Amino acid sequence: MEELVGVAEIREMLGGNLSRQRVHVITSHRDFPAPAQKLKMGHVWLKRDVEEWIKNRK
Known part of the structure; x- marks a missing residue:
């Protein structure tokens, strides 16, 4: 299961x-990964996508 x-x-x-x-x-920037789901409580992202984005930003 994806985190x-x-x-x-x-x-x-x-x-x-x-x-x-x-x-x-x-998270609203166009280069940030798209949310995996849009829930009533807010958006959620795949952790691996966010980690990759952070890695590429440094």
Whole structure:
């Protein structure tokens, strides 16, 4: 089963020092991976896609 992450987990993956609002801005960029699902509670992404995006940004 693929591991999913939301805004809180992405914030931690990015170092934890960003605001939730800033993470929402980052995840809305066109180069950020598309969400795996759009739920009522918010979007979720495949963790491996987010990890790859972070790796390519450094």
